Amino acid sequence: MSNKPFDVVIVGAGIVGAACADECARRGMSVALIDRDVIGGGATAAGMGHVVVMDDSEAQFALTRYSQKLWHSLRTEFPDDIEYEQCGTIWVAVDDEEMGEVRRKHGFYGERGVSTQVLNPKELRALEPNLRDGLAGGLLVPEDVVVYPPCAARFFTERAQKQGAQLFTTASVKRIGQGQVELSGGMQLSAPRIVNAAGAWAADLTPGLEIKKRKGHLLITDRYPAFLQHQLVELGYLKSAHSVTSDSVAFNVQPRRTGQILIGSSRQYGAEHKEVDHAILTRMLQRAQEYMPALVAMSAIRTWTGFRAATPDKLPLIGPWSGDKTLFLATGHEGLGITTSLGTAKLLADVLTEKTTEIPIEPYLPSRAREEFAHA
Amino acid sequence: MPSQIVLRVNGVRVSVPTGVTVAVATAMAEQACRTSVSGEPRGPLCGMGICFECRVIINGKAHCRSCQIVCEPGMDIRTNG
C-alpha cells in the first residue's frame, strides 16, 4: 500500500499524542496521528481532567508548573466544550501531621512562585461547607484548573489537522520501529521519527518499556450545582500515588461545570480487565463519604474504569528511545497526563527539532530509566 | 381517607385528589417540572420512570422522578425553573 513519508508519526491520539501532534505541526513538521479507537478514548476519557501542580519531586513540579502555565496561556482559545474552569484545588488535612505537610507544601510552592493559602478549619468550612466537621484545615491552590479532556484532545487534534496533520483513527498499529509504522491491514507509514504516545499500551509497541497499567475507578453523579466549588484531594492521596505495590483509594472529588460531582480515586496493580471492581468501588466511595457525608444521598449516574500508564519512578518518559534512532517516547504519565500533556509536547518537539528545552529534560529522558530503574 | 390532599408547588398551595402522582400535581399547578441544561422547560415524556424529564425537588431532595411518586399531604415540591 502507500508509503507516504511524514516528518513524524505519532501513535496514540490521547491528550498527550494530540498535544504532540499540535506542537509538531505548529513547528512545520508533516505529522501523522494514529489511534485504533476514537480521539481521547483511553485514559484521557477516563480521568478527572485535573490540571494541577504537584510537588512530589523537583522534576514533577517543574513539568506540572510549566504545563499548567501553557494551559493558562490557551484558555481564551478553548471552545466551550473543553469546560475550562479555574476552580482551584484544596488539599484537605485531617490531623496535625497532615497540616505539617500543608505547611511544607505552602513553603515549597511559595519559594517557586506558586501562590497558595493555608486554610484553618473555619476557612476550610467557609470555602467548602459540605466537608465534614473536625478536619484540620487545608491548602488552597487557586491556579489549578479543571477541563474536559476528550474535547481538549479533539481541540489539539483539529488544530494539528488545520496545519496539515493527517489523522488515522480506528487504525490499529501492529509494529513500530526503524522508521516504519505498520498498521493492521497492511498499510505502512514511514517517517524518520516515530513517537510512541500509546499510554497504558505503550509497552505493547515498544518491548522493554517499563510501563505498567494502573487501574482507576470514577463515579459521576447527577447535577448538584453549588455543592462543591474546588477540586478536593486528601493529603493521603500522595501515599496512595506513592505506593508501588498495594491497591489503594483516596478521597478526590471534582465539580464539573455541569454541576455534576466526579468522585474518585483508586489505584490498582496487575488488574488487566476493565470491569468495575466492586470491592474497590465500595472502598473508594466509603472513603469519599468520610470526607463529604452528603455524597451518600446523591444520584450516581455512571461508573467507569481507566488505565494509567505508570513508570517505576513516577515520571513520564519523554525523548529518544535508545534502542532505535527513529523511535521517541511521550508516555508513562500516570495520573498527570492531562496536566503535563502540554509540557510534554513542547519538550518532545524541542527534541525532534534539536532546540533547547525551556525546562531541563534530563529527568524525563528514557535513557535515565536504564540506570535508575535498576535501583528502584 | 380524605379525597383531596394539600401540598405546595413552588410555594403555592395546591389541592389534588388523593392518589395522584407528583407529576400530575405539578401539571395541575401549571408548572413545568424542570428546566433543561440549555434552558428549555420540560415535563414528563415516558410516564414510566426512565426518561428523567419529570425530575423535581421534593422536600429539598433533588432529582426525584415525579411520575413515580404519589403525592403526600404537606409535600414541598419545587421545579428548578
Added chain:
Amino acid sequence: MDKNSATSFDVLVVGAGPAGIAAAARAAEYGLRVGVVDDNVAPGGQIWRGSTHEQSTKAKVWSDRLRASGASTLFGMRVFDQPSPNVLLAEQESGVAELHYGKLILATGARERFLPFPGWTLPNVMGAGGLQALVKSGLPIEGKRVVVAGTGPLLLAVAAYLRKKGAKVRMICEQSSWNRLASFGVGLLRFPGKISQAVVLRKDLSGIPIATNSWVVQADGSLKLESVTISRSGKRERVACDYLACGFHLVPNIELPMLLGCEIRDGNVKVDEFQQTSISNMFCAGEPVGIGGVDAALVEGQIAGLAAGGRTKEARSLFSARRKARRFASALERAFRLRAELKQLPTLDTLVCRCEDVAYARLQQHDSWRAAKLHTRCGMGPCQGRVCGPATEFLLNWNPESVRPPVFPVRVESLASTTAIR
C-alpha cells in the same frame, strides 16, 4: 438509616409484568422458593398498569395466581448491579437488598421508542404509553384535545383509553402504510382472539380519524404544546391540541441482561427453546427476547418458570402456544416497521439527547455512539441512553456499547454499601 437486607431464592424473577408474573407463579407452584422483584409499587409492569377495576381479565387471573402461588413479591426495589455471581443488588427506599439466587429469570420488559422531531421537547409532548400512564396516575384529560401519533398497536389502545376518559382525540397518525396494516389485519384472521379485540377497538374509536402514512413533522408552542403539524400522504396540516401522545412502538430493556453478560443478538437477548440465555442459570422471557406483546410474554414466562424449576416436560407442552404467539409478534414487527422518512424529521437544531441537550448537528460529526458520547456527552445523562440510544440507532445506525453498573441511577450510598459478599 441503612436498612440493608439479604434474602435467598431458588428462583429470582426480575420484573413483575406479564412475563415475570407468569414465570414466578409457575415456578412457585411447584414449591420452589421464588421471589419476583420490581421497581414499581404494584405488579403488572407497563401493560397491566392501573387500578384493579381497570385491569383486563387476563391480568386479574394472573395476579391472583401469583398471589396464590406463594412467591414472594419485592416491590419498590430497583436492581442495579451484580457484584459477584448469583447475587443481585437492589436499591430500596432506604438501604440495599442483597438478592441471592440459584436461577435467575429476566423479565425486564420494554419501553417506548422515541424519535426526535422539531418541538418534541415541549411540555405536553409525551409518549403514547407515556400520556396513558400519566392519565392513569391522575392527570385530568377530560375535554383536552389530544393527537395520537407514531406507530404500533399501542396507539389505538391509548386513543381508546383516552377517549374513554373524556379526551377529545383529534386524530391518530400511524406512520405505517394502509397496505401493511391491511395485511396485518388479514393476518389477524389467524388469531381469533385478536379479532374480538380489534372489533372492540373499532367501537371505541369510531369517529376518530385514523390516518396512515402519517406522522408529526413539528410540534409548536411557546412554553408548552399548542399545535402539531402533520404530514399525511405528502400534505401538511396543522392541528391545534393540548397533548401529543407520540411513540414509535417498543424497544426491549436489555440493559440488565447485558450487564450480566448474556449474549445479545440483533438487539434481543438470545435464548434457547427453554428460554435459557447464554449463561446457564439465567433465563429470559417476554419483550427482551423480542417485542411480542402480552401473549408471548405470558407463554415465555411460563416456560422460563417451569424450565428454571426443572419441569422440562411441562415447559415443552407450551411450545406450540409460544410458536403461535411469536407468529403474531413477527406479524406485528412487519406491520409497524419504521419508514425511512422518519430519519428526515429532525433538523440540525433538533435536540436528540434530552438529558444533555445535544443537537443533531453535533452528533452528525461523529462516527460512532462511543465517539459521540465522549465528545458531546450524548448518552451520559441520567437516562443512560434509554431515550437517545434507540433514536441514534435509528437515525445513524449506531450501536450502544457495553453496560456498566449501576444499570439504573441509584444513590451513591447504595454503590458504597458493604454487604456480606464483599
